[in-house]
Amino acid sequence: MNILWDYDGTLFDTYPAYAKRMSLVLNGVSEEDCYTQLKVSATHAINHFRMTEAQINEYNLLISRISPEEMPPFDHVEDVLKQADYNVIMTHKDQEGAHKVLDYYGFTTYFREIVTADHGFPRKPDPAAYEYLHNKYRIDLAVGDRELDIIPAKQLGMYTCLFQNDKPADFHLKSYRNFFDVVIF
Incomplete structure (x- = not known):
């Protein structure tokens, strides 16, 4: 096959680690809410939460630093x-x-x-x-x-x-x- x-x-x-980072950037949005939106797609979550360019850049930086142990x-x-x-x-x-x-x-x-x-x-x-x-x-x-x-x-x-x-x-x-x-x- x-x-x-x-x-x-x-x-x-990977989504728990991604949701944790998105929640940090969005300060006040729960990891659970971030997880739910990320499971549709990252683009969907970014649009759903109306993330600014600065927030998107911060999120991407945090994502790039996640250790493999968390995934x-x-x-x-x-x-x-x-x-x-x-x-x-x-x-x-x-x-x-x-x-x-x-x-x-x-x-x-x-x-x-x-x-x-x-x-x-x-x-x-x-x-x-x-x-x-x-x-x-x-x-x-x-x-x-x-x-x-x-x-x-x-x-x-x-x-x-x-x-x-x-x-x-x-x-x-x-x-x-x-x-x-x-x-x-």
């Missing part, structure tokens, strides 16, 4: 990565930030290719990056934690799986423990 993975909130539990992989995701034929990532995260965490946890070798914001593809839900990866690796399944992550996969006819999200998808997972029991073609 060839799997296209989202990064934040799918492979690594652990989800339980049992490594078991899935080990069993897949090919794994690829498509993320809006920058190359350096993505590799910092992947390298820290020893996950880099599980991926044939890691497409980041630095590659110049349009942001999701534009399907260009997914199409590139699908043409190169014949992707069977796209896994993400947000609807935004699976829209391009659906447009290209891939199977879709949402992690900890009940929006419409072919498969849904609360945990990676039972991945191969749930994701059956």
Whole structure:
């Protein structure tokens, strides 16, 4: 099975650290409220909270300083990565930030290719990056934690799986423990 993975909130539990930093910048908005909005997308959260350019810059600086220890992989995701034929990532995260965490946890070798914001593809839900990866690796399944992550996969006819999200998808997972029991073609 060839799997296209989202990064934040799918492979690594990053949103609590992001929400904490956004809450600090917004001084008075709870981490829970920030988390809820970030789970839609960072752009959505920024617009929702009407963040100023100075706040956005401060938030981005704080995000860049998060240690990998605060962004652990989800339980049992490594078991899935080990069993897949090919794994690829498509993320809006920058190359350096993505590799910092992947390298820290020893996950880099599980991926044939890691497409980041630095590659110049349009942001999701534009399907260009997914199409590139699908043409190169014949992707069977796209896994993400947000609807935004699976829209391009659906447009290209891939199977879709949402992690900890009940929006419409072919498969849904609360945990990676039972991945191969749930994701059956």
